[in-house]
Amino acid sequence: MLRLPVLFGDGCVLQRDVPIKIWGWGTPGAQIEVTLGPMCQTVIVEEEGTWEAWFEPLRANECVSLIAQSFVSTVGALGDDDISAVQASKRRRRGPVNYSVEEERRFREAVAKMDLLPNAKLAMHRAGLCMTETLQRTCYVGEVFVCSGQSNMELPVSWTWRDDPALLQWEDPLLRQCKIMPDHCFEGPLGEPRSVVWEPYEGQHRRRFTTVGAWFGRALRRLLGVPVGLLNISLGGSPVESWMDKATASSFPHLAESIAQFRFTDKAEQLAQDSIVEQERWRQHCVQQRLEDQDLKWHDVVLPGDLASQLPALDGYHGELTLKRIVRLPERISLADYETLPALLDLGTMTDADETYVNGVKVGESFDRYTPRSYEVPAGTLRAGDNVIEVRLRIEGDDARVAIGKRLELRIGDGLVDVDDIEEFWESKEPKRLARRLSLVGVPHVVPDRRRQAAKQAAREEHAALWDLCNDIVEVDGRPLDGLEEPTKNRIIQHDFSQSLQVVNLNGAWQCAMSSAMPDACPQQVFINWKPMALFNAMLAPCFDYAVRAVLWYQGESNTGPDSKWYQAMLEAMIKLWRANWNVDRLPFFIVQLPELLTECADDGGWPTVREAQWRIMDAYTGQPLYSLDACDEYGNEGGAGDDVPQEPQDVSGAVSDVATIVALGCGDPYDLHPVHKREIAERLAHAAMCFVFGSEDDKPTPVAVGIDWQQNDNGWVPIAVEADTLHQGYASRSPWTGVLFTEDGMAPLGFEWILRDGTSVPTQACINQGQLMVQLPDADREDLLELRYAWSRNPHDGLVMGSTITPMPPFRLRIED
Known part of the structure; x- marks a missing residue:
């Protein structure tokens, strides 16, 4: 056959x-x-x-x-x-x-x-x-890019378009995506992926595109004028070892136990199924212990917020909470009544799972801490007077919080989005001669201006049809092809609520009751897709014969734990493995450095360690380490060389050719592991690709701190030597910095600290004086100084140092030479 x-x-x-x-x-x-x-x-x-x-x-x-x-x-x-x-x-x-x-x-x-x-x-x-x-x-025939990594690469337009509606303002039939559906295998590489579909960025297909890939592809389509294909080989939560083959993963001793346990697919699937059974047993027990409404004891809390910090009884609490808010509505809104008005209840994210009701009507449920709780309330559910919003929140882990840093709101009545309300900011930076030289085919077109249509009602109907398309569910092999592993059970949002008749702010006072206490946390599910070799064999290896131009890599969050010290070595090994299998020695890799994050991660130094690994792997470095694990605490904790310092991983070169790292500071959300605004990151990737692959001039060099000029000590202030990393076709070079340095808010730079040899961290002040970055010396002898750090935390959010081309300076730590 x-x-x-x-x-x-x-x-x-x-x-x-x-x-x-x-x-x-x-x-x-x-x-x-x-x-x-x-x-x-x-x-x-x-x-x-x-x-x-x-x-x-x-x-x-x-x-x-x-x-x-x-x-x-x-x-x-x-x-x-x-x-x-x-x-x-x-x-x-x-x-x-x-x-x-x-x-x-x-x-x-x-x-x-x-x-x-x-x-x-x-x-x-x-x-x-x-x-x-x-x-x-x-x-x-055009350009093909691999989009790989974990959730921030996979994050589909269906997740982000409500916060970034510009994603629906354009279509492009020659921007196409091939989504490799999630699968796993441990015995060896499969012959082909389980199922894939090539789709254009049009109509309902847009919702299944990776958001990063959509904006990246749009930028290249405008700059190159050729078809762009995206091989979307990504999966949320996947660590770097899941994208390695057995031989490569086996070279890292900390993976030995996992490799030995997950050798056969059928046994691994049975382990996963057993863990799910244990979870369901815990959840059923939690429901069975639920108190009756009259037995609940209510406490006042403020949302959004950390519940355990407000109620000491919730410290270490496992089980179910009931959150309640009463909203009083007027008799009528404008000329409409509530029988004809749908609403949107937006509660952000929360830990961990929820069932949400409005006036006793279940409007939605979610099963993890990452999914935004945006639930449509059917027309006729709300009423004049008091309305009760009730959330049954199941705390399965170790913390109880709701939408920290987000806005909770109830939007009543749908409206019509005017596509001209949101401007397109993209401007091609390429010379006009390049555009004239290219043969443009199928140039992206913008969805027509709805204000020019005949009547508002007709526009409303057309817009509703667009929303229907964007929320249409397409299945492959009985699974939803939307970039998410689990099908949604919630009502598809069929209306646009950006111009609602009334917006009710739900931030503030809520009531909380402990409705079902459990003695232990919910058993964790075994995610076999995340184990070594699983994704390499099933999703990646079948694609190696398909020719590609370069790889976009947005990953690292799942490797910021205790084994973060291995990340640079593993990333280098993975890059070499992929190049060998694609049979392209200089296959370009564009790595997105982790952005800032305050919640959902431990403050143990793992995030800055991974960021440094992602930056140091570029070939602009000489390969010599900037620090010694024997001389400082790798994780930045108090203590010196006598503490239990992790052993250094196997030797790595410190640099890999044909790799460009994209600084993502300023593009994250401190309160969201999955920031929805991906356009800036995508355009930084596109700029790097144009310089690195297609030979455009790099007009956005990155300012990089390379040392301390001790000779210019000015009353306790010393300048930081800054150089420029510039991308060229196939390599990155370093040259003297000739631009301007500044901070986004115009205030003094923040995030600088001295590390003493006894492990003490001494925060210090910094300033930019006539374009020169200066830091204040601590009250200590130079012999006692170990290193200077900048933005060495999980959430370096304020006072970031920027280059004259609005390019952030990457985090660093500079070793103080004896």
Whole structure:
């Protein structure tokens, strides 16, 4: 049976200017004719049932056809189910065949049933061949990028468009995504992904795009004018080791136990299922212990906020809480009544799972701490007077908090979004001559201005239809193809609430009651997708024969724990592994450095350690370490060299060629692990790609601290030597900084501290004096100073040092030489 990999789906994007490999499966011994645009190759299916054909590079902007046709020798009894007879006949009979009348009739019937190219019929007839199958695909030729990592790369438009509605203001049929659906395997690499779909950035397909990829692709489409394809090979929560093969992962001793435990897929799946059963047993017990309403004891709390800090009894509490807020509404809103007005209840994120009710009507539920609680309240649920909002919040972990740093609100009545209310800020920085030199095909178009349409009602109906498209659920193999692992059970939001008739602020006083206390925390689920090798074998390895231009890597959050010291070595090993398997020695990698975060992570030094690893892996460094683990506490805790310092991982070069790291400080949300505004990060990635891959001039160099100029001590203040990291085609260089330094708010820089040799941290002041970055010396001898740190915390949010091109300075720690 002739078959192409699912990667070659209809509408796929092929990488331009490189040799193209087309492969597939078929009946052993069958002749396969493969046509790609104007080129044609004939191959024979190997005994194991595989075939491959290589083609010369294609230029961009072409829409080409990929046709694969399978031929076998004709026999007296022609049938698709008698392949062995066909093969035997082919071995017996050579050369042209004289058919009997019956054979001729059967041949013509078989040909009539096939999608046979007219010019091939006669040649096949004379050669004694019959086509058994034909496969045809429409392909585009342009630029293909891998979008990989964990949740912040996977985060789909369906999650972010309400906070970033500009995502729905444009469409582009030549920006296309191939989402590799989540899967796992431990025995070895699979032959092809479980299921994929190539989709354009149009209509309902947009909601399934990675948000980072959508903005990145839009920028490149405008700058290059060629089709852009995104291989979305990402999965939320995945650590770097899940994207390695067994041999690479086995070189890291801290992974040995996990590798030994998860060697077989069926046993791993059973472990995962057992953990889910334990979780459900805990949750059922929690529901069974729920107190009656009259037995609840209510306490006053303020939301959003940390509940344990307000109620000492919630410190270490596990079980269910009931949160309640009474909202009083007027008799009518404008000229409408509540029977016809839907509403949107937005409660941000909370730990951990919830069921939410309005006036006794269940409006939604979520099962994790990361999903935004945006629930549509059906028309007729609200009423004049008192309305009760009740949240049954299940605390499964060790903390109880609700939407810290967010706004809780109830938006009543839907409205019409005017697409002109939100401006497009993107301006191409490329010279006009580049645009003239490029042959632009399928330039992105903006959704038409609705204010120019005939009537407001017609616009409202069209806008509602757009919302329907964006919330449409498409399934593959019975699973929702929306970038999320679990299907939603909530009501699809069918209305636009950006211009609601009334917005009720729910921040402030709520009531809280402990409705079901449990003695222990909920058992943790075993996520086998996150184990070493699982994603490499099932999602990544099947894509290695598909040619790509570069890799976008946004990951690291899951490696900020106790083993963060291994991250640089593991990331370097992973990059080398991917390049070897793609057979591209200098495959470019663009790494997004972790942004700021205050909640959802421990303040144990893991985040700055991973950030430093992501920066130091660039080839602008010499490979010499800037610090010594023997001389300082790696995690920045109090204590000196005599403390229990982690052993240093295996030696790494400290630099990998053809890697560019994107500083993401200022692009995060201190209170959200998944910041929804991804455009700035995506455009920084696009700028780096244009410089690094396509040879554009880097007009946004990154300011980098490289040392302390002790010779210019000015009354206890010393200058920091700053150089510029500039991206060129294929490498990064370092040169003297000639730009201006400043902070975004115009105030003094923050986040500087001296680390003494006894482990003491001494915060210090900094300033920018005539463009020079200066820091104040501590009240200590120079011999007692170990290093100077900047932004060395999980949440360096204020007082960030910026370059003259609004490029943030990356966090650093500078070793004080003896």
